[in-house]
Amino acid sequence: xxxxxxxxxxxxxxxxxxxxxxxxxxxxxxxxxxxxxxxxxxxxxxxxxxxxxxxxxxxxxxxxxxxxxxxxxxxxxxxxxxxxxxxxxxxxxxxxxxxxxxxxxxxxxxxxxxxxxxxxxxxxxxxxxxxxxxxxxxxxxxxxxxxxxxxxxxxxxxxxxxxxxxxxxxxxxxxxxxxxxxxxxxxxxxxxxxxxxxxxxxxxxxxxxxxxxxxxxxxxxxxxxxxxxxxxxxxxxxxxxxxxxxxxxxxxxxxxxx
Numbered sequence: 001x002x003x004x005x006x007x008x009x010x011x012x013x014x015x016x017x018x019x020x021x022x023x024x025x026x027x028x029x030x031x032x033x034x035x036x037x038x039x040x041x042x043x044x045x046x047x048x049x050x051x052x053x054x055x056x057x058x059x060x061x062x063x064x065x066x067x068x069x070x071x072x073x074x075x076x077x078x079x080x081x082x083x084x085x086x087x088x089x090x091x092x093x094x095x096x097x098x099x100x101x102x103x104x105x106x107x108x109x110x111x112x113x114x115x116x117x118x119x120x121x122x123x124x125x126x127x128x129x130x131x132x133x134x135x136x137x138x139x140x141x142x143x144x145x146x147x148x149x150x151x152x153x154x155x156x157x158x159x160x161x162x163x164x165x166x167x168x169x170x171x172x173x174x175x176x177x178x179x180x181x182x183x184x185x186x187x188x189x190x191x192x193x194x195x196x197x198x199x200x201x202x203x204x205x206x207x208x209x210x211x212x213x214x215x216x217x218x219x220x221x222x223x224x225x226x227x228x229x230x231x232x233x234x235x236x237x238x239x240x241x242x243x244x245x246x247x248x249x250x251x252x253x254x255x256x257x258x
Contacts, residue, residue, distance in 0.1 A: 035066075144183075
């Protein structure tokens, strides 16, 4: 494959002493008083949005979705867009064309129309709250090529039978590789987490919506950013041999669900 190496797969497997799919199914079978898909979709949308700085609480958003409580549009509109994006992946195959479609949905209230679902044509760096550059993404001349490489790997994995452990390994690696390409002008974090969920959904079925990956990343946000950053400051110098802590975050969240 092009961008999703197996170099850490054995180390990954050695760290998994339980069945993540069994844990996923147990979560999905828990009794809830709300629509299964809409509840877990709301959880994913809220926590993925909170990572990006949105202020809405899960309780408020559930009231908004299920009890039709009205809030100011600025509080809910970007979360609503992400909710619609998760609805899209429920009903559509994971491929590059559909990714561009889903990015148009999730960036509806983030980017101007002419930038939604379109690869950036400018340099891109990630700057932290202190104004320090923490990552420099692939340049604008290579970004489309790298994104196409990633989706070529994804399509190969989707048509190949792999074990449940390998499914979680590659799902997390898709998230990491996409985040490092950083191909869009905005919405990259939301998209990366959604792609991880989408791959799990394609491989494991509807119960994958119960996997609390977005909530886990939010609850462990310092580790999330640290683990993203330790693989390298620049795209051309990434060292994926350091990626194991990041790759284990989602699967370990199923061992001890939050």
